[in-house]
Amino acid sequence: MTDMSIAWSEDYACGLNPGARGLAGLLRPVKTKALAAPAAEPAWTVSGDRPLIELRKVSKSFGPVMALDNLEATIFPGELVTVVGPSGCGKSTLFNILAGLEEPDPGNILRFRGRSSAASELLGQVSFMPQRDLLLPWRNVIDNAILALEIEGMPRVQARAEALKMLPEFGLSGFEAQYPNQLSGGMRQRVALMRTFLFKRDLMLLDEPFGALDALTRTMMQRWLLDVWQKHRRTVLFITHDVDEAIFLGDRVLVMTARPGKVKLEQKIDLPRPRKADIVTSPEFIGLKKTLLDAIEEESMKSFMTSGH
Amino acid sequence: MSLSGLSRVSLSAVKADRFVSILKSLIWIAALLLVVELIVVALGIRPYYLPRPSAIAAAFLATPQAYLLSMWRTLLETVIGFVAGSLFGVAMGVLFHRWTLLRELFFPLFVVSQTIPVIAFGAVVVLWFGNTLLAKAVIAFYISFLPVTVNALLGFATVDPRQVALMRSFGAKEGQILRRLYLPAALPQIFVALKLASSLSLIGAIVGEWFGDTTGLGVLLLQAMYNENVVGIWVTIVASACLGIGLYGAVSEAERRIVFWGAEQ
Numbered sequence: 001m002t003d004m005s006i007a008w009s010e011d012y013a014c015g016l017n018p019g020a021r022g023l024a025g026l027l028r029p030v031k032t033k034a035l036a037a038p039a040a041e042p043a044w045t046v047s048g049d050r051p052l053i054e055l056r057k058v059s060k061s062f063g064p065v066m067a068l069d070n071l072e073a074t075i076f077p078g079e080l081v082t083v084v085g086p087s088g089c090g091k092s093t094l095f096n097i098l099a100g101l102e103e104p105d106p107g108n109i110l111r112f113r114g115r116s117s118a119a120s121e122l123l124g125q126v127s128f129m130p131q132r133d134l135l136l137p138w139r140n141v142i143d144n145a146i147l148a149l150e151i152e153g154m155p156r157v158q159a160r161a162e163a164l165k166m167l168p169e170f171g172l173s174g175f176e177a178q179y180p181n182q183l184s185g186g187m188r189q190r191v192a193l194m195r196t197f198l199f200k201r202d203l204m205l206l207d208e209p210f211g212a213l214d215a216l217t218r219t220m221m222q223r224w225l226l227d228v229w230q231k232h233r234r235t236v237l238f239i240t241h242d243v244d245e246a247i248f249l250g251d252r253v254l255v256m257t258a259r260p261g262k263v264k265l266e267q268k269i270d271l272p273r274p275r276k277a278d279i280v281t282s283p284e285f286i287g288l289k290k291t292l293l294d295a296i297e298e299e300s301m302k303s304f305m306t307s308g309h
Numbered sequence: 310m311s312l313s314g315l316s317r318v319s320l321s322a323v324k325a326d327r328f329v330s331i332l333k334s335l336i337w338i339a340a341l342l343l344v345v346e347l348i349v350v351a352l353g354i355r356p357y358y359l360p361r362p363s364a365i366a367a368a369f370l371a372t373p374q375a376y377l378l379s380m381w382r383t384l385l386e387t388v389i390g391f392v393a394g395s396l397f398g399v400a401m402g403v404l405f406h407r408w409t410l411l412r413e414l415f416f417p418l419f420v421v422s423q424t425i426p427v428i429a430f431g432a433v434v435v436l437w438f439g440n441t442l443l444a445k446a447v448i449a450f451y452i453s454f455l456p457v458t459v460n461a462l463l464g465f466a467t468v469d470p471r472q473v474a475l476m477r478s479f480g481a482k483e484g485q486i487l488r489r490l491y492l493p494a495a496l497p498q499i500f501v502a503l504k505l506a507s508s509l510s511l512i513g514a515i516v517g518e519w520f521g522d523t524t525g526l527g528v529l530l531l532q533a534m535y536n537e538n539v540v541g542i543w544v545t546i547v548a549s550a551c552l553g554i555g556l557y558g559a560v561s562e563a564e565r566r567i568v569f570w571g572a573e574q
Contacts, residue, residue, distance in 0.1 A: 099478040124480020134472050137570040138493045148479040179570060199479060
């Protein structure tokens with residue numbers, strides 16, 4: 001894991017310093033080249049840890065609207081990668097493709113575990129958690145949590161037993177028989193996360209899972225998520241529009257451009273783990289935040305202008 | 310522990326509440342009947358127009374067997390037609406939801422079929438199925454399935470597409486999504502239709518009996534009418550009302566138990 005991290009930072013070093021590139025440099029898709037280059041290098045396979053998922057030239061248009069344009073990204077096993085970008089930048093489209101719900105435009109390369117696949121082959125391969133908790137009101141906590149296991153064909157008794165063991169870790173012990181309308185927002189979100197965790201897949205996609213929570217609950221949930229992630233070591237791709245959250249959680253942060261979306265900046269986060277809550281005030285954190293905010297600000301302005309306001 | 314204890318206490322409180330409310334409505338009905346009785350006596354209304362409630366009760370008690378048998382027969386026809394109509398209605402809803410082409414082709418036909426008054430069909434149904442219980446059940450069925458289909462479709466349309474996407478991302482098959490998402494999500498809407506269908510199928514059964522039978526509330530009604538037995542007509546009306554209220558109550562109770570989460574979502 002550690003020597004891999006070193007390898008990336010070297011590979012990406014050329015593209016990681018947007019300050020040196022200047023404003024004009026940021027507008028050009030410099031990243032595409034920087035990202036494509038390492039793929040050809042044998043060093044990647046030598047290091048043993050092969051990418052879990054690779055996206056090359058992934059575009060997606062809905063009629064005249066282009067949501068994604070030649071997006072390139074690579075995710076390695078065990079990583080927690082966060083994605084930030086202005087609203088409407090195609091983050092959710094990216095997730096829908098990775099979840100197998102939407103097929104990208106032809107001409108893309110999508111490699112899952114090193115094998116070229118169609119997006120639809122990813123259905124059932126990725127555990128996906130959408131923005132809203134989407135709990136079923138007629139199922140209690142435990143039955144909501146086991147929904148994915150049930151669909152997989154696991155007998156209910158067995159699935160329930162498995163979920164019951166996980167309850168304390170998700171702060172839900174004693175609540176197994178409650179129904180969603182009896183739970184607070186934070187608890188509902190934890191049930192949804194538990195459902196995602198119980199669906200044991202190599203890649204977890206979390207789409208702004210804490211977006212609707214109040215600031216205090218959100219911080220608690222972030223710390224809790226890191227704990228759980230560190231214990232289970234799943235690969236996580238996490239969408240957010242909160243830069244603090246992106247830095248606090250991520251091994252890497254992908255900043256997306258305004259529509260059509262592609263990766264504008266890929267920032268490695270070298271902050272030590274486990275991360276304490278006060279890390280957000282450290283100079284390193286602030287430095288990273290400034291870099292990312294500059295990049296996002298520019299894109300937000302662009303999307304603001306193009307939307308005609 | 311304390312939590313479950315608390316809920317048990319509140320549960321028994323709810324039960325007590327329900328008992329009180331039932332008692333209240335019984336007292337109200339009794340009071341209303343008494344008022345009617347007094348008005349009929351005081352104003353000297355002739356039994357031809359409105360018999361005294363006590364006379365209606367007495368007529369029932371004179372030959373309870375006949376009325377109870379008729380109620381049983383009509384109830385049977387109604388329930389068979391209602392259950393078949395509901396199942397068929399939901400099944401058609403599922404088909405129309407799943408295959409839009411089928412919906413475009415046949416849904417208008419469904420609606421047209423309902424614009425033909427059931428009375429017009431009654432004779433044909435009796436010719437086809439004879440003077441049997443089945444014939445009435447068929448009429449009850451015919452009159453009750455459409456609202457169920459319409460509301461099932463309405464309920465399916467309220468399902469959040471993101472919910473469907475989530476299920477699909479778990480690798481769910483069409484059947485699993487239908488059973489675990491669409492059907493439960495549509496239940497509140499379906500129950501609205503079921504309550505309507507329960508009343509409709511009772512009408513279907515009674516009207517069906519007019520085309521010829523020997524027992525049933527419809528038959529009693531016709532006989533009482535031909536004999537100008539006003540009290541008999543009123544007993545049958547009350548008996549029909551009791552059946553209707555009972556059916557509606559049963560469906561409401563089922564709704565309360567099954568759709569406990571209400572229209573939340």
